[in-house]
Amino acid sequence: MSLIDRFLDRAIRRGQLTVTFPGGRTRTYGTPDPELGDVAIRFTDGRALRQLLADPSLGAAEAFMDGRLVIERGDIRDFLNLATANNRWEEGRGTLDASTLRRGIDSVRFRIDRINMARRSKRNVAHHYDLSDRLYDLFLDVDRQYSCAYFTDPSVPLEQAQLDKKAHIAAKLAIQPGMKVLDIGCGWGGMALYLHQMTGAEVCGITLSEEQLKVARRRAEMAGVDDKVRFELIDYRHLTGQFDRIVSVGMFEHVGPAHYRTFFRQCHRLLAPDGVMLLHTIGRAGGPGVTDAFTAKYIFPGGYIPALSEIARGHEGLRMFLTDVEVLRLHYAHTLAHWYDRVVAAKDAIIDLYDERFYRIWTYYLAGCEVSFRHGGLVNYQLQYARDRHALPITRDYMMETEDRLRAQPARPYPVSAAQTTV
Missing domain, CATH: 3.30.1050 (Nonspecific Lipid-transfer Protein; Chain A)
Structure with missing residues (x-):
């Protein structure tokens, strides 16, 4: 044989x-x-x-x-x-x-790549997020949420699941009107705009993607809220000021283990004494590992999915309370299934934008990620932090009450592209 x-x-x-x-x-x-x-x-x-x-x-x-x-x-x-x-x-x-030899090679590559210096961070982000806006419009929801949705039921449409994700996160942040909120890795601005609209907070979103920044600023200007929701092209390590709340969704995967301590130390510095932070990240269900060669080479250079133990080592000793931990197991599998179906439906348009090989790369990427959440060792972690033990209620009831209220309020959509301006 x-x-x-x-x-x-x-x-x-x-x-x-x-x-x-x-x-x-x-x-x-x-x-x-x-x-x-x-x-x-x-x-x-x-x-x-x-x-x-x-x-x-x-x-x-x-x-x-x-x-x-x-x-x-x-x-x-x-x-x-x-x-x-x-x-x-x-x-x-x-x-x-992979074979023992291949794993050894990958381990060496990973140790080199994990030194994710600031100058490389911007380049790594641009590799993935500065692709054509048209591509993202073809498979993301209308708010262009490029992170795990929250499915109250697997049959819920993607648009609703992404709205529910924002409500789920906003509820955990316990935001009050007039608070100052920092969104680290703000993408195209959807979360920042939602938080302002639904809570009355003033929000600052930061990104390393020039293309995302243009879209986010345009959305805030078109909505007439650019005096309350602003976006900046800046590395989190260089930001100054103080915020009542910090949220970061889908950005921590690009920080790199060598910089987890720096990330949390900076968040502690930026967070008000009674402040609250919510970190949403893809995570490993097991222990530390290495980024698979396909993802590192073709999709997210410099990216790494952390184990919960690695995250814990990043914040230990900084005098921040880890006040809540939630593990989302199948939610990203459901999200990716929607994205994959939409990409397949848009095959001709994507080939016109790029070529057949790019289309195959993208379908492999989305399908591979979906099955990794469905059968592999990937999950999503939502970790809530507070600097003061009295900053939040002592039970989780407030989260559910606030989430129900937010989900009952219709959120006004903010156009992402010119084609959506009549939505």
Whole structure:
């Protein structure tokens, strides 16, 4: 039995994967399972097989991107779902782990990349977030929320789930009218605008993306609230002032472990003595690791998903109370499923914007992330901090009461693109 046969026999047990190899040999692995279906793929050359064996994640990604791994039945999400459902994080099988040599190389690369100096941070952010606005409009919600939504039920539409996410976070912040709020990593401004609209707070959003900054400022100006909601192009390490509340959604993944202490120390410095902070980040369900080679190379250079233990080491000793911890398990899987479906529906438009290879990269990225939350070791953490033990009520009831009230209030949409100005 060949090495690839032994690998696939171990990797695929439930559901069926039919593989056509270079030269025409065909074999089916696994057993029928209606939940996982029947997927068929074809390798066009031997190099794709060697890459897959050395590093299943990066090897499959690059072979798919280059057209050397062809999906003949199902799609890339079906293929990745089948593979990861057979290797769930809870089971600890590690069948899809890279080879020992590959892991060693990745570890060295990660140690170099993790030194995420300020000058590299801006470049890394631009690599991903300064892509065409049109691309993001094709798959995100109308507020262009590019982070995990909050699904009160899996059947909830994406637009509502993103609104509910903002209400969920706003409730935890316990904002009062007139408070000063800092949004670290404000994206296109949706969270900052929502917080001002729903609570009356004055909000400062900061970003390292020049393209996001332009959009956020334009939105505030069009809404006539730019005197209350302002946006700045600045690294969090260089910001001065003091704020009653700090929120950061989907930015901590770009900080880098070497700078967690710096991040929390700066947040402590910026937070008022009775202030409250909410950190929303993708996290590892297990211990520290390394960024997978595909994500580091093609999607988020310099990015790293932290373990909860690493976050804790970042804030320990700074005299901040960790007042609430919530683990969102499947919410990002549901979010990514919506994004993936929208990207597939917009295939022709995305190819027109870029090319077929970019489309394949993007679908692999979204599908791979979805199955990582559905079967792998990724979750979302929402961590609430306070500098003073009396800053918040001593039970969580206020969160639910405020969230219910916010969700009952209709939020006015702020246009992101010119096409939305009549919304």
